[in-house]
Amino acid sequence: MKHLFSISILIVVLLGSSFVSGQTRRTSPNSFILKGKVVEAESNSPINRVNIEILGGDYATTNADGQFRIEAEIGDELIIKSDDFETVYYKIKDQQFVTVRVKNNTxxxxxxxxxxxxxxxxxxxxxxxxxxxxxxxxxxxxxxxxxxxxxxxxxxxxxxxxxxxxxxxxxxxxxxxxxxxxxxxxxxxxxxxxxxxxxxxxxxxxxxxxNNNYQEGITLYKNLLAENLTEYQKVEVYEGLGDSYKAINNLNESVSNYQKALNLAEKHRITPKITDLNSKMGSVYAESGSVVRAEEYFDNSLNLAQKENKKRAVEEKDKVADFYNQNQDFDKEIQLRNETLNEIQSLDDFGTSGVVENSSPLTPQRQNYKIANAYVAQQKFTEAIPFLEKSIREASKNEDLVVEKDATRKLSEVYRDIGDFDKAAESYERYVEVVDELYIKKEQEISQAARFSKDIALKQNRITNLESERELNESRYKLAFENQELVEKNNRIQKWIIGSLILIALLLLFTAYIQYKNVRQQKYANNLLALKSLRTQMNPHFIFNALNSVNSFIASNDERTANKYLSDFSQLMRAVLENSEEDFISLEKEIELLQLYVKLEHFRFKDKFDYTIDVDPNIAVNEFVIPPMLLQPYVENAVWHGLRYKEEKGNLTIQFQQINSETVKIRISDDGIGRKKSKELKTDHQKKQNSKGMGNIEKRIAILNEMYKDKVDVTVTNIFENEEGTLVELILKKD
Structure with a gap:
């Protein structure tokens, strides 16, 4: 039945009522339990098994009274949907009771x-x-x-x-x-x-x-599990996998997927699916021979079905009765089928005629026939006869020739088995008549089915041909404008010539750009070569100074100290040589190199200075890069030319501070004698060596800034007014 909807918000007081609700999806101080009801407008009768969902959140279904409750927040979108009507969307504005009224549409x-x-x-x-x-x-x-x-x-x-x-x-x-x-x-x-x-x-x-394309179905279901599914869709997919594996007799996989679906359905309280999945679990265990487990799940499905509508309860009783029949528990089967017979009569939507209705097991003729079969299986022929006669009468009234045929034949066999051959012969004659009628009817049904399929195919072809017709109309439309296109052809040729000239100009510009780019690349290569040359000059200078330190320990006959120093020195040399071929290394590696170097210098001059290296924890040291051995010469100058000549013990401080996510400031400060006094104390040879080392650094920084747009900015200043102490500040940029 088609439905149109109008939603009205009513303020009501709920007195106690049972609801089918979804699981809590969040813990928020703003959430509340929204309560509501879905009813038909004309009769005001409730509609059950309607899907209620919060977009991206909780899920619920309406109960037998059409009522629901669901956790929500103000501003959430409520989705109300069912196969019987168009999906309704409603934005929650307050905590009032929501009533959805359904109007009949003829x-x-x-x-x-x-x-x-x-x-x-x-x-x-x-x-x-x-x-x-x-x-x-x-x-x-x-x-x-x-x-x-x-x-x-x-x-x-x-x-x-x-x-x-x-x-x-x-x-x-x-x-x-x-x-x-x-x-x-x-x-x-x-x-x-x-x-x-x-x-x-x-x-x-x-x-x-x-359609028995099981592997295609299983593959598609598995691919769907990788998608962003709602909880209800996940249940559908796992259930579909269970159905597919059951169809190919892979019962272990079938049970596994049914269980996953059942867990989700129970977690989110998707009540109809909980009933169906318990029933399907029972069927699989029954097929695998696990009778106890099967009976446990069937008991669950029976209890759950009773809480839904009558038709669902009757369907489940019939299914469980079939299970008892397979396991020859005929007393329980007969009890359930008698209950089913009584409840069938009260079903509002029970059909009394038609092929579809008669093919259903929920007909009086089929239930009576199955009860009779249960009695016959126990050789209780006298008890079976009344049910067979009822089955024949109901089948005849409802024009169900299939059941009438089977029941008539069974009745003939029962009379034969109890020795009443006259009634057996009479029943058999009626059986032959019904078979003839059924044969004629089946031929008619086959003919009707063929015509039905042909009509459906023809109507679907009309839909398929719509696109072809649209393409034909489009072709006619194009033909109508062909003359106009011919007139415009000359204009297009002229435009083509102009475009060609523009293209030639662009090619010339492109050639000039390539030449310019080649010049820049050559300059870039020259700069790289210059950097490498300067870097190779740094290593001998550094190694020479370090070896002097080793030499001083050996000269003082401090063999043990010399060995320890050599051990640390070899570790530093290994790191220096590993990085010597790299244009840039991470700031983290440079800090490690610097820590090792300062440790060695402090080892030698520990009575001259103390040092601290402070790295801002917010700096992503792996994301910044720096030329290797860029900081070491400044530290070396601070120790050798500032702190070494100080009479009292001095301090060396190295700080790495984050200015922003793209920039780091590096501060190397000492409270030594200062640059002016240091120059006065130097020999001519030392002045020459110092000038060469610092000049090397300045050239490297100049080339880097030319290549990478001011990547490194260096300033050197005195700390104190008496020109003592030296502060070196480097600004390092990420890009």
Whole structure:
């Protein structure tokens, strides 16, 4: 039945009521339990098993009273959906009780709605699709016709990918309901080719399974698990995997996936799925021979089904009764089938005629027949006869020739077994008559089914041909403008010539740019070579000074100290040589190198100075790079020319401070004698060596800044007014 919706917010006081609710999705001081109800507008009767969901959050379903409760916050979007009506979206504005009223929509109202929306193409497309879904389970031909109208209603040359996706997904739904799974697969694929949606992919996987394409279905289900699914969709996918593995008799995998689905359904309180999955778990365990486990799950499904609607409870009783029959527990089977018989009579939606209704196990004739079979299996022939006679009467009244045939034959066999051969012969004669009637009816049904399939295929071809017709119309449209295009051809040629000239000019500019780039690359290569040359000059200078230190220890006959110093020195040399071929190393490595060097100098001059190295913990030392051995000469000058000549013990401080995420400041300060006094104390040879070392550093920094746009900025100043103490500040940039 098609429904239109109007949502009204009512303030009510709830007296105690049972709800089907979802799991708490968050712990927030702003969250609250939203309560509501879904009812039909005309009769005010509640609607159960409606899906209630918070977008990206909690999930619930309505109970038998149509009521629900769900954890929400102000501003959340409430999604109310069911197969029987169009999905409703409602933004939560307050904590008031929400009532969703459903208005009956007749076929005439649908037609009026179509007429009212003729000037709104998008609304018209949507209305036709809604009409198609309304007739989906009633009239397949009419439902497909509405899809055709929906696509024809789209203005312009072609429908949008979204519209095509919706149309073909709906067409696949029609095929699935009427058992045409091969067509359903084709249409779901076309829907996905226009726009990929999770719902269409889940339906396609299910159609693969029903069409015995098990491996394709299993692969698609597994791929879906990697997608961003809602909790309900995850349950559907795991359930589909369980169904597929059960179909190929892989019962272990089937149980595993059913259990995952059941855990999710219980966690999020998706009540209908909990019932179905308990039932399916029972079926799998029954097939595997685990009778005790099967009975445990079937007991759960029976109890849960009783809390849903009557039809669901009756369906589950019939299924469990079949389980007891397979395990020859005929007393329990008969008890359940008698209960089923009594409840069938009270079902509001129970059909009394028609092929679809008679094929269902929930008919009086089938239940009576199965009860009789249970008695026959126990050789209680007298008890079986009344049920067989009831089955025959009900089958005859409902024109169910299949059950009438089976029951009549069984009755003949029962009379034969108890020795009443006259009644056995009479029943057998009736059985032969029913077989003849059934044969004729089956031929008619086969003919009708063939015509039905042909009609469906023809109507679907009309939808497929719509795109071809649109392409033909587009071709006609192009032909109408051919003359105009011929007139404009000369203009296009002129434009082409002008474009060619512009292209030639661009090529010349490009050539000039390439030459300019080559010059810059050559200059860059020269700079790299100069840096490498300066870097190679640094290493001998550094090694020479270090070896002098070793020599002083040896000269003083301090062999043990010399050995320890040599050990640390070799570790430093290894690091220096490893980095000697690198243009840049990480700031972390430079700090490690510096720490090792200062340690060695302090080892030699420990009575001359103390030192601290402070690294800001916020600095990402692995993200900044620096030329190797850039900082060491400044530290060496501070020790050898500032602190070494100081009479009292001095201090060396090295700090790494983060200015921002792209810049680091490096401060090397000492309270030594200062640059002026140091120069006065130096010999001519020392002045020459110092000038060469510092000049080397200045050249390296100049080349770096030219290549990398002021990557390093260095300033050297006196700390104290008497020109003692030296402060070296380096600004290092990340890029």
């Amino acid at each position: 076929e005439e109202e649908s037609v009026e709605t179509l007429s009212a929306n003729k000037n709104k193409s998008s609304d018209l497309f949507k209305t036709y699709i809604d009409s198609s879904r309304f007739y989906l389970k009633k009239d397949a031909k009419r439902s497909i016709e509405y899809i055709t109208r929906a696509l024809e209603s789209v203005p312009g040359k072609t429908a949008s990918p979204t519209q095509n996706s919706i149309a073909f997904e709906t067409l696949g739904d029609i095929n699935s309901f009427w058992g045409q799974d091969d067509l359903a697969i084709s249409n779901y694929k076309r829907s996905i080719s226009n726009k990929i949606t999770i719902s269409a992919r889940i339906k396609l996987a299910s159609a693969f399974r029903r």
